[in-house]
Amino acid sequence: MANSKKRIPTNHIVGFLLSLVMTIVAAWAALQSDLPVMWIIIGIMALAVLQAGVQLFMFMHVTESASGNGHVPWNMMFHGFALAAIVVAGSLFTMSFGFSHDHGDNGGNEQHHEQHQEESGY
Amino acid sequence: MNIKALLVDGDPLIYGAMVSIGLVTVAILFLLTYFKKWGWLWREWLTTVDHKKIGIMYILSALVMLFRGGMDAMMMRVQLAFPDLGFLDSQHYNEIFTTHGTIMIIFMAMPFLIGLMNIIVPLQIGARDFAFPYLNALSFWAFFMGAMLFNISFVIGGSPDAGWTSYTPLSGAAMSPGPGQNFYLMGLQLSGIGTLATGINLMVTILKMRAPGMKLFHMPIFTWSTLVTSFIIVFAFPILTIALALLTIDRIFGSQFFTLTGEGLPMMWANLFWMWGHPEVYIVILPAFGIFSEVIATFAKKRLFGYSAMVWSMIIIALLSFLVWVHHFFTMGAGAFVNSVFSVSTMLIAVPTGVKIFNWLATLYKSKIEFSVAMLWALAFIPSFILGGVTGVMLGMAAADFQFHNSYFLIAHFHYVLIAGTVFACFAGLVYWYPKMFGHKMNERIGKWAFWFFVIGFHVCFFPQYFLGLDGMPRRLFITNVVEWLPLNVISTVGAFGMGIGFAIFVYNVYYSYRHSERETTGDSWNGNGRTLEWATTTPVPYYNFATVPHVDEIDPYVRMKKEGKTTFDEPNVKPIHMPSYTGRPFIMMAFLGLASFGLVFEWIWLAIVGLIGGIIFMILRTYDYDEGYYVSVEEIKRTERKARGL
Numbered sequence: 001m002a003n004s005k006k007r008i009p010t011n012h013i014v015g016f017l018l019s020l021v022m023t024i025v026a027a028w029a030a031l032q033s034d035l036p037v038m039w040i041i042i043g044i045m046a047l048a049v050l051q052a053g054v055q056l057f058m059f060m061h062v063t064e065s066a067s068g069n070g071h072v073p074w075n076m077m078f079h080g081f082a083l084a085a086i087v088v089a090g091s092l093f094t095m096s097f098g099f100s101h102d103h104g105d106n107g108g109n110e111q112h113h114e115q116h117q118e119e120s121g122y
Numbered sequence: 123m124n125i126k127a128l129l130v131d132g133d134p135l136i137y138g139a140m141v142s143i144g145l146v147t148v149a150i151l152f153l154l155t156y157f158k159k160w161g162w163l164w165r166e167w168l169t170t171v172d173h174k175k176i177g178i179m180y181i182l183s184a185l186v187m188l189f190r191g192g193m194d195a196m197m198m199r200v201q202l203a204f205p206d207l208g209f210l211d212s213q214h215y216n217e218i219f220t221t222h223g224t225i226m227i228i229f230m231a232m233p234f235l236i237g238l239m240n241i242i243v244p245l246q247i248g249a250r251d252f253a254f255p256y257l258n259a260l261s262f263w264a265f266f267m268g269a270m271l272f273n274i275s276f277v278i279g280g281s282p283d284a285g286w287t288s289y290t291p292l293s294g295a296a297m298s299p300g301p302g303q304n305f306y307l308m309g310l311q312l313s314g315i316g317t318l319a320t321g322i323n324l325m326v327t328i329l330k331m332r333a334p335g336m337k338l339f340h341m342p343i344f345t346w347s348t349l350v351t352s353f354i355i356v357f358a359f360p361i362l363t364i365a366l367a368l369l370t371i372d373r374i375f376g377s378q379f380f381t382l383t384g385e386g387l388p389m390m391w392a393n394l395f396w397m398w399g400h401p402e403v404y405i406v407i408l409p410a411f412g413i414f415s416e417v418i419a420t421f422a423k424k425r426l427f428g429y430s431a432m433v434w435s436m437i438i439i440a441l442l443s444f445l446v447w448v449h450h451f452f453t454m455g456a457g458a459f460v461n462s463v464f465s466v467s468t469m470l471i472a473v474p475t476g477v478k479i480f481n482w483l484a485t486l487y488k489s490k491i492e493f494s495v496a497m498l499w500a501l502a503f504i505p506s507f508i509l510g511g512v513t514g515v516m517l518g519m520a521a522a523d524f525q526f527h528n529s530y531f532l533i534a535h536f537h538y539v540l541i542a543g544t545v546f547a548c549f550a551g552l553v554y555w556y557p558k559m560f561g562h563k564m565n566e567r568i569g570k571w572a573f574w575f576f577v578i579g580f581h582v583c584f585f586p587q588y589f590l591g592l593d594g595m596p597r598r599l600f601i602t603n604v605v606e607w608l609p610l611n612v613i614s615t616v617g618a619f620g621m622g623i624g625f626a627i628f629v630y631n632v633y634y635s636y637r638h639s640e641r642e643t644t645g646d647s648w649n650g651n652g653r654t655l656e657w658a659t660t661t662p663v664p665y666y667n668f669a670t671v672p673h674v675d676e677i678d679p680y681v682r683m684k685k686e687g688k689t690t691f692d693e694p695n696v697k698p699i700h701m702p703s704y705t706g707r708p709f710i711m712m713a714f715l716g717l718a719s720f721g722l723v724f725e726w727i728w729l730a731i732v733g734l735i736g737g738i739i740f741m742i743l744r745t746y747d748y749d750e751g752y753y754v755s756v757e758e759i760k761r762t763e764r765k766a767r768g769l
Binding site for chain 2: 079080083086087090091093094095
C-alpha cells in the first residue's frame with residue numbers, strides 16, 4: 001500500500017515463475033524421469049529448499065530489518081521450526097516406538113502386539 | 123446425476139427437516155422482498171468489513187449452529203432413553219453424533235468466541251478495526267460457506283458418519299464410500315482457511331495496533347487470551363489443513379496415506395488429528411478464561427488478582443498444549459514409555475490451570491459481588507469446570523485410561539470442560555458485552571431463568587454420565603437397553619431437555635430485550651464498573667470506534683480516565699480518521715470456493731475447477747485492488763460524538 005505507484009511487482013512475478021518452474025521440474029522428476037529413486041528424492045529435497053528460499057526472500061519479509069520487538073520474521077520462523085520438530089520427532093516417537101515394521105506374513109497385528117509387550121517390559 | 127439420487131430419503135425425520143428448510147428459505151426470501159431489504163442486506167452486511175458487524179454475524183451463525191447441534195443432541199438423548207422405541211436407526215444415529223460433535227466444536231464454539239473477539243478486541247486495545255479488514259470479511263465468509271456446506275449434508279448426499287474425529291481407515295474411501303465424509307473434509311477445510319486467517323489477523327492487530335503507550339502487559343486479559351489463542355491457531359491449524367488435504371487426496375484421487383492397503387498408516391490420521399485437536403481444545407477454552415476474568419473483575423469491582431500470573435499461566439498452557447496429544451489415543455498401544463511421557467505432560471497442564479482457578483477465587487475474596495446474569499455464568503463455571511478438570515487428570519493417567527477410554531466417563535468429562543468452560547463463557551460474554559453490541563441490555567430476570575434451567579439441566583444431564591461410564595457404557599452406542607444403564611440414561615435425557623429449555627428462554631430473551639429493554643445512554647453499561655477501554659466509547663459504538671485514542675500506561679486504564687474526567691472524545695485533538703471501504707468481493711470469492719468444495723464433495727471435478735477458477739479470478743482482482751479506504755472528516759466525527767454524548 002505504501003508505494004502503490006509501482007504497479008508491476010517485478011519481484012513477485014519472477015518469484016512466481018521460478019516457483020512454477022521448480023514445481024514442474026519436481027513433478028517431471030517424480031513422474032517421467034528415469035533417475036534412480038535416491039536421486040529423485042535428493043532432487044526434490046533440494047528443490048523444496050530452493051522453493052522455500054524463493055518464498056521467504058521474494059514474497060515474505062525475511063529481508064525486513066529488526067523492529068521494536070527484535071527481528072519478527074526470524075522469531076516466527078524459529079517458532080515454526082520448533083513446531084515442525086515437534087510434529088516430526090513426536091510422530092516418529094509415538095508412531096514407531098514399540099512397533100516393528102517388518103510386515104511379517106503371519107498374523108500382522110497380533111505379532112506386533114506380542115513383540116511390543118516384550119520390548120516394553122523394562 | 124439426477125436430483126432424486128442426491129436427496130436423502132426414507133426417513134420421516136429427514137423429510138420433516140427438508141420441508142422445514144424449504145419453508146424457512148421461502149420465508150426469508152419472501153420477507154426480504156416484501157420489506158425491500160435486499161439492498162440493506164447487501165450494503166450493510168454482505169459487503170461489510172466492519173469488525174463489529176462481522177462479529178455479530180459470527181455470533182448469529184454460532185447461535186444457529188448451537189440450535190442445530192442441540193437438536194442433534196436431544197435426538198440422541200431420546201434414542202438413549204427409549205432404546206426400544208426405534209426413534210433412530212443406527213445409520214441415522216451415527217450421522218447425528220458425528221454432526222453434533224463437528225458442529226459444536228468447529229461451527230459453534232470457535233465462531234462464537236471469534237465473534238466476541240472480533241467485536242471486543244479492537245475496542246479493548248483502542249484500534250479502529252482489524253489490521254486487515256478485507257481479510258476479516260474473507261475469514262467470516264469462508265467459515266460461513268464451510269458451515270453451510272457441512273449442514274446441507276443431511277438432506278443432500280448424506281451426512282458424515284465416522285465420528286467428529288473421522289478416524290481412518292473407517293473414514294477412508296474403502297469403508298465410507300459416497301459423499302458423506304467428503305462433506306466433513308471440505309467443510310472443515312474451507313472454514314479452517316477462515317480460522318487460520320483470523321488467527322493471523324488478530325495476532326497482527328494486537329501486536330501492531332494497540333493504543334499509544336499500551337505495552338503487552340497493560341492489555342486487558344481477554345485481549346491477552348486472544349493473542350495466545352491466535353498463536354495456537356497459527357501453529358496448530360496448518361496440521362489440520364494438511365491432514366484433511368491428505369485424506370481428501372486419499373478419498374478423491376486414490377492415494378494411500380491412511381489406507382490399510384498400499385503401505386498406508388491409518389493411525390497417522392489419529393496422530394495428526396490430535397496434534398491439531400489438542401491445541402484446538404485450548405483454542406476454545408483460553409478465550410473463555412479471558413471472558414470469565416473480565417466478567418469476574420467487573421462484578422467483583424476489583425482489579426483481577428494476579429494479572430501477570432494469569433498471563434503466564436495462559437502462555438504455559440499454550441506451550442504445553444502442543445505436547446500432550448497422545449493422551450487421546452493411549453490405547454493405540456504405543457508402549458509404556460511413550461504413554462508415560464504424555465501422561466506426565468498432561469498432568470502438568472493442571473498446574474497453570476489451577477493457578478488460574480485460585481486467582482479467580484482470590485479476585486472474588488472479600489469483594490462485593492454483584493450477582494448479574496453474566497456473573498452468575500462465571501460463578502457457575504468455577505465449580506463445574508473443576509469437576510471436568512479433575513476427571514481430566516483421571517483420564518490423563520495412562521493406566522487408568524485403558525478403563526475410561528471410549529466410555530461415557532470420557533463423554534461426561536469433555537462436556538463438563540467444554541460446556542462449563544466454553545458455552546458458559548459464550549453466554550457470559552454475550553450477556554456482558556450485549557449492550558456494547560446492540561445498545562440495550564438483555565433482560566436480567568429472564569436471563570436468570572435461562573441460566574438456572576441451563577445450569578441445572580447441564581448437571582442433571584452430564585453428572586450421571588460419569589457413572590454410566592464407570593458402569594461400562596461405551597460412547598457412540600446406538601442400542602443401550604441394558605437394565606443397569608436405563609435409569610441414569612433417562613435422568614440424563616431429562617437434563618438435556620432442561621438445557622434445551624434454557625437455550626429457548628435465552629433466545630426468547632433476545633427478542634424480549636429488543637422490544638422492551640431500556641436503551642443505553644452511556645457507554646459504561648454496568649453501573650459504571652467498566653475497567654477497560656471498550657466501555658470508554660459511546661453506545662452504540664460509532665463505526666470508527668474512537669474519536670481520539672487515549673494514551674494508556676497501566677492495566678484497566680478506564681478506571682483512572684473516569685476519575686480524571688477524560689473520554690475518548692478529546693475535542694481539540696480530533697483528526698480525520700482513515701477507514702477501510704466496504705466491498706462485496708470477499709463474499710463472492712468465498713461463494714466460488716464454496717462451489718468448488720461442493721463439486722469436490724460429489725467428486726464432480728468440472729464443477730470444482732469452475733469454482734476454483736472463479737476464486738482465483740477474485741484473488742487476482744484483489745492484487746490489483748488499489749482502494750485505500752477513505753477519511754472521516756473532523757466535522758462528521760464531532761457531530762457524531764456530540765450527539766452520542768449529549769453535549
